[in-house]
Amino acid sequence: MTDPVRSIEHRFPGVPTLEGAGVRLRRSFSNNEVPLFDPFLLLDRFGSSNPADYLAGFPWHPHRGIETVTYVLDGRVAHGDTLGNSGVIGAGDVQWMNSGSGIIHQEMPQRTEGSMSGFQLWVNLPAKEKMSVPAYRGLSAGEIPEVPTELGARVKVVAGTFGTVEGPVRGIPVDPTYLDVRLPPGGEFELPTHPGHTVFSHTIEGSGVFAGSDERPVAAGETALFGAGGPVRVRASPAGHRFLLVSGRPLHEPVAWYGPIVMNTQAELRDAVRELDHGDFIKHRRPIVEE
Ligand code: FE2
Numbered sequence: 001m002t003d004p005v006r007s008i009e010h011r012f013p014g015v016p017t018l019e020g021a022g023v024r025l026r027r028s029f030s031n032n033e034v035p036l037f038d039p040f041l042l043l044d045r046f047g048s049s050n051p052a053d054y055l056a057g058f059p060w061h062p063h064r065g066i067e068t069v070t071y072v073l074d075g076r077v078a079h080g081d082t083l084g085n086s087g088v089i090g091a092g093d094v095q096w097m098n099s100g101s102g103i104i105h106q107e108m109p110q111r112t113e114g115s116m117s118g119f120q121l122w123v124n125l126p127a128k129e130k131m132s133v134p135a136y137r138g139l140s141a142g143e144i145p146e147v148p149t150e151l152g153a154r155v156k157v158v159a160g161t162f163g164t165v166e167g168p169v170r171g172i173p174v175d176p177t178y179l180d181v182r183l184p185p186g187g188e189f190e191l192p193t194h195p196g197h198t199v200f201s202h203t204i205e206g207s208g209v210f211a212g213s214d215e216r217p218v219a220a221g222e223t224a225l226f227g228a229g230g231p232v233r234v235r236a237s238p239a240g241h242r243f244l245l246v247s248g249r250p251l252h253e254p255v256a257w258y259g260p261i262v263m264n265t266q267a268e269l270r271d272a273v274r275e276l277d278h279g280d281f282i283k284h285r286r287p288i289v290e291e
Helices: 266-278
Strands: 008-012 015-019 023-029 040-048 058-063 066-074 077-081 086-089 094-098 103-109 116-124 135-139 146-148 154-159 177-183 188-191 198-210 223-226 232-248 256-258 261-263
Touching: 023 223, 040 066, 040 198, 094 154, 116 232, 177 188, 177 198, 256 266, 261 266
Parallel strands: none
Antiparallel strands: 008 223, 015 023, 023 040, 040 116, 058 103, 066 094, 066 116, 077 086, 077 103, 094 135, 146 154, 154 177, 177 232, 188 232, 198 223, 198 232, 256 261
16 A cells, blocks of 8 residues: 655744844744654744845854754855864755764855855754764765756755665765755656655745645745655646755654754753853864865
8 A cells, every 4th residue: 555645734934033143034943843843953044135134144153962954045155163174155055064962163154146045954863873973064066966857847856865866965864855846837746755754845936736735835935844644746836836845754852952952851951051161062173274
């Protein structure tokens, strides 16, 4: 027996939020939604053509216990971290950073003509990986395969598999799929998913109607969380539909969350805060080398 198509269980319009040193963004989901999106913790979408909305950036701050995934659609974000990485993430680039036991980094959007936009997704780490050695993956746009379909879609595969094409981000504990899908007007798309995984979409542009749900299209800026089932199927509106489609294996573990640090217990959060105060938060470090 094949699993039925997944239908939308919840829709999230996103909430205007001021984050970092004063960046205006839209928060799709966060700690109020735990554990609905398990293993995903947070999705922020930043996007503005007014530099005052983003130039303050995200100066030096810690992370522990999670992976942060930055996907830049337009513009440039300069970054540096205590692992010794530094550089600029440009349009179409992805930074998939495993904070593990702890990193301190900064993420600073650069002044851009036109729009500066993108996403940050937080992916939880299993308890046994939370204090692992941090790891950094930087992928340029050209390293991310784009797969055309017979029905006119174009699918960028960051992680997971679409058809026979596997994305460059591999070996992530929750076995994620991360796709950026563009459908032409009226175009159709279907993705088989692992029945046990959590699956959500976020519409970037245009809108689309997902099979198995009411006929109300999911519009730009909306996040849709799907219920249990098998494939996700969608038809684009006459304006076309560009969306992220993300899935991952839920962890079913307790979540203790304090700002940029997400652990399993309050005691672990207290340890992290004490270590930040005492200057021994970072367990693995390389000197920061300016490029
Ligand atoms: Fe960060």
